[in-house]
Amino acid sequence: MNIPLPAADTDAALAATVPSAATSRPTIPSVARLSAVPNSVILQPTTLCNLDCRYCYLPFRKTNHLMSLPVAQSTATSVNRWAAARPGFEVVWHGGEPLAAGRDYLAALMNPFEGVTHSLQTNATLIDDAWCRFFQDHRMRVGVSIDGTEVMNAERVTRSGSPAFDRIMRGIGRLRHHRIPFSVIAVVTDPSPDVAQELYGFLADLGSDVAGINIEEQEGTNTRSSERDTETVTAFWEAMADAWRHDGRMRVRELDRVLSFADAVLAGERPDGAERLDPLPTVAYDGSVVLISPELAGFDDARFGTLATGNVLQVSLEVLLAEAANRTAWLPEFLAGVDDCRATCPYYAFCGGGHPANKYFEHGGRLDGTRTRYCTGSKIALVEGVMRHAHAH
Template identity: 35%
Template sequence: MDNGDALDPVRLLILQASPFCNIDCTYCYLSTRSQTKRISFDTVEAIAKFLRDVPVKSPPLTVCWHAGEPLAVPIAFYERAFTCFAEMPGAPAVRHSFQTNATLITDDWCDFFKRWSVHLGVSVDGPRELHDSQRIDRAGRGTFDRVMRGIAKLRQHDVAFGVISVLTERSLGAPDDMWEFYRSNGIRRVAFNVDEGKGVHEESSLTASEHLSAFRDFMSRIADLQERDPAISVRELDGMRRHLSASPDTDVTKTDNRPGAIININSDGDLTTFSPELLGQVHPRYGRFAWGNVHKDSWSDFAGNSQLRRARADVQAGVELCRQQCPYFAVCGGGCPSNKLAEHDTFVATQTMKCRFKIQAVADVVIERLERRMGLDVPCSDSTGAPAPSVIPRPSPEARQHPVLDRLDGVDHVRSDERAIVTAE
């Protein structure tokens, strides 16, 4: 392997036990969610052997079972798979996490989660009227009651979990209702994704021109509510506070644009890196996003794949454009490749809808509060939701130099613990 092919140490492994999902969310990006095939034990064993040569950033390696509903595969499979990972000579230590819709959770599943110390992320979009408008089954029926039964089982068995909620046009108007839902159901770790066009879900219910201001208002209200009830962790707000309170010399790394930092493996053993949403997609320039297979390729084979080389060069070029042009680079790290490809048809791009919502708008909300706490009282946006010039400087090659970052250097009281949900978005 040429030194130029070297990949980052792996931080997260995303495994697909099956592409199948027992529900049919309106915003799902997976084209294969009706396929019922399952990963074979031979493939699990091949993955465990493959990992023997994989550099790991900080053991234990997090293995997230995702990209389909993991609980659609029986417990017996996971017992055998987890044992294989644990007993494979030379393989790194791992910790397992599931991202689940919770509709299939039973007492037996809860016993399994506790026995193996599985980290859980539950997908639930808030109160019934919001959740059931998007998270439906294949007959078009809402899934809220089934999800809440699963959550009740987790609480009954004292299984810790966090939630991810997808924000749509409708939910942006209901921050208080969503917060009360989390509070009243004992949910203490919350993360927000936005309904965005990617994969086979090409059109979002949100647009930057029509909904950015509403999203900012939503996050601002959530920040108000969190100040009153700090026991609830909000991934976006807490993460932004960490970035803003870090040393100016801190290298902000976005794992899904670092080659090798996230490894994605589907039920056939196909391999990709970067954003997990890319796995299985086909593009004229990059071909099929499957740059190796654990049954026949080593880590060095994967790293030297010609299509991966082309993709990583373009991803890095896109990151450099972000570094040069975007004043938010210091709290972002260069954007999400799958969103760039979906919106611009290339990795060599900068701003996306996800950037404007989940980075820029969230940064504005947090910065505004920090400035006021420091007695600056400078508005972060005008009436249109656009960032105020006094807060966000014009893009420059030194985009990491942010006036608010400079003012916040050394402000300890804005730091927060690492409490993010250990799952992929």
């Protein structure tokens, strides 16, 4: 299948928003701020994961800290009000491995929520027919974490270090047997053009409707260097765009973002990065709330103390978001970095100033830095790769 792409228009639109690095950009006072109402809320039903992926960033994945029912109930009080005004409001269950909480307990955690769409990100190794019936009964959206072929999936291993690929594929087989739609998230440790072509074909063959592609990041407990050759990563994204255009069975989240950005520019909207940040609150098992970057959950800092904004057992989620600027010790430092990104980076309109977790873990605990290796590989190289593809076609 050949997917039409308005090459000339898209190329021009992207080029207009990505000037050369030498272009002078005046410093603009930051108007970046958190929205008081998120688009979704992430909840951590358990910290436990039955796998031990070598790139995992989670600090407590070997410990079974279960979310208490009062945490879910307190969160639901705010979420239900938001959902009443915003149909389709999403509650995302993301561990650990959410299925490790068990069906009955996960159902009890979900029970207080009304009028929401429940989604879940799983490694699929625990999926059986009973779980499939659970997903159907609760009309859940399912996301599966798999990194591609057996060779590409080598970093996803069990506690004993054994490959998890066969177990993941067995769980996917159950989803397909029950005709349950699913998306995938793949972590790529070796982004190259050949990998992009093979990865797209494999994930599309699985039957996934959309794939999120995460190039491995240095964050949390994953201290492995994320330094990569920028030209190779750009070629990876160009090849991914080419695979999508000529196959088209599966959307790619990152390509959607670039093309949506280009559409907005063509429509005269000229997006300007993070004018209004989605707070994306993550409610941890103990009720603590981390904003914007779920990867910060569970970490403390010598300068700021906790990186959490507060706890839903003490203050409602609505109040935590409304008062986030005063309750989040690290937020002013992060927004200072966003200011610098706005003033100095020609890709700011697309990137929006980066994510706190990437800056924090790549810049030695500082949040006011600018470019990160994550920015280079997953934002800049992404845009440049799609531009190359558009120009070539």
